[in-house]
Amino acid sequence: MSDRFMIYGATGYTGKLVARTAKTLGMKPLLAGRNEARLKSIAAQHGFEYQAISLDDPEALDAGLSQVDAVLHIAGPFSQTSRPMVDACIRTGTHYLDITGEIDVFEACAARDAEAKDAKVMLMPGVGFDVVPSDCLAAHMKRRLPDATELTLGISGLGQMSHGTAKTGVESIGTGTRVRREGHILALRKPPQREIDFGSGAKSAIAIGWGDVATAWHSTHIPDITVYFEASPQLEQMAKMGSLMRWLLSLGPAQRALKKRIEKMPEGPTDAQRAEGYSVLYGEAINAAGERAVSRLRTPEGYTLTAMTGLEIVRRVLAGDATPGYQTPSSVFGADFITEFDGCVRTDINS
Template sequence: MSDRFMIYGATGYTGKLVARTAKMQGLNPLLAGRNEARLKSIAAQHGFEYQAISLDEPEALDAGLSQVDTVLHIAGPFSQTSKPMVDACIRTGTHYLDITGEIDVFEACAARDEEAKKAGVMLMPGVGFDVVPSDCLAAHMKARMPDARELTLGISGLSNMSHGTAKTGVESIGKGTRIRRDGKIVSAKKTPRREIDFGHGAKASIAVGWGDVSTAWHSTKIPDITVYFESNPQFEQMAKMGRATRWLMSRGFMQRALKKRIEQQPEGPSDAERAEGYAILYGEAVGPNGERVQSRLTTPEGYTLTAMTGLEIVRRVLAGEAKPGYQTPSAVFGPDFIAEFEGCSYQDLNS
């Protein structure tokens, strides 16, 4: 096998950003996806090779992956696209990376740990803003309090969503707010709320079913985990939905209507918006006797960070740092991995 990698899903908002960043960094990926015309256009802009491959064509997918060591899978929603790509990676011995934030995708990959180990393949979903910074923060909190029983993660400063991210959110409507209790993922009967100080005073925050409900447990084994976003009108609307409304919104005809509306919105934040944006993450670990440690993590805007972390993990995997089986970013690269990126820094609020 070569030391090349594939970007699958190079024609979407994030895929185009990652391809552009790869060119700036002197990397030479093989671009892939379903739409040949769009692939050809993007590949021509950067001087990259491309192949039009559908995920429902196993032989073509295997042939494409046989040319590379690693795939950075960016084509969502990952609830639909992850399994066929993971299947192909295990068949071909290709390391699998993606940028999902979907709990079910993380859990599905984790369930294939032994299968991946036997194939000598690393499965590391979540190598972008979902979930590198929050996963590293979770591991940082575990290091600060090794016997922690509760972990709270908070996220503030998310920018405008890409079409793919928004569609993933639409797909999760029917699942309610998922949290982890006693080591198990459960749906909260009532959406948890609290105030979190992201550095500018206490802000109302709402629990969400973010990927760390899965990954933070695999990284830390802390049994109770809740993830919050700083509140905004959209999150408030979601939190107030009753079971009947969630059921209705999860029906096929409503899902199609909502996704069609998303397609009419801007593709994602502009370069200027990304340059001005940033995120602040909050971590809190509580020990068995109620003792508490708190930290903050500042990062660049989410899509910008996704391109940075995703490509750096590709580099490290190609350099031989992959660990076969299901892995989380902090488990392989450590809690300080995120602090190596420009614009990222920890602040411990108490010692």
């Protein structure tokens, strides 16, 4: 095995950003994906090697992975692409990292924990903005209040989405709002709403089925978990949408139309928008006695942070810091991992 890694999905918005960041860090990934012409162009810009590989071709995928120690899988929607890549990683003994925020993908990887341990492979989905900062914040809240029974996470400051992120959101329209209650994932017909202070006064927030509904449980075992986004006109419209409309929008014709509309949108935020952007995450833990701990975490813009955290985790894995089986970022690297990145500042509100 070499001490190299693969970026699979290098031709999308996030893939191109991660490849560019890898170049500035002196890393030399093998770029991979389906479109050879686009791969060749991106690889030429950075002096990287590339291979056109389809996830539908297990032999080619195994051959590509056999050249590397780890893959940073960036090609979504991960509901369609994660399983064949995980299968190949287990076959070839390659550590699996991705940037998903999809609850079902996290749970599917967790279900393969024993299989991954047998293959001495680490499965760590969610090494980007989904879910490194929120997972580390969840672990910090558990550390502050070890007997917590309720965990609330809030996220503010998300800007323009990439095509892949937007399409993932479209696919989840029909699932309802997913939360964790008594350790089990449930889908609520109507999303909970509350006010959250992200640092500039109380703001309206709406619950969404974010990846931490899965990962925060594995990291903390707090039984009740809800994740909120600061309310936007689009989220408020979704919150008011009835079950019939959600069902209609989840059908094939509507899904295709919505995704076609996404393709006409800008590919993602510009460099200037990313440089100016930032996010604030809110963490709140409550125990059975009603004791409460609150913390906030400020981070760089989401796609910028994804490149930073994803590549740092790759670097650590290549250096031997990988634990076989299903893992979350905080379970391997600790609650303070996120504070090691420039622009990430955590504050305990009621310490």
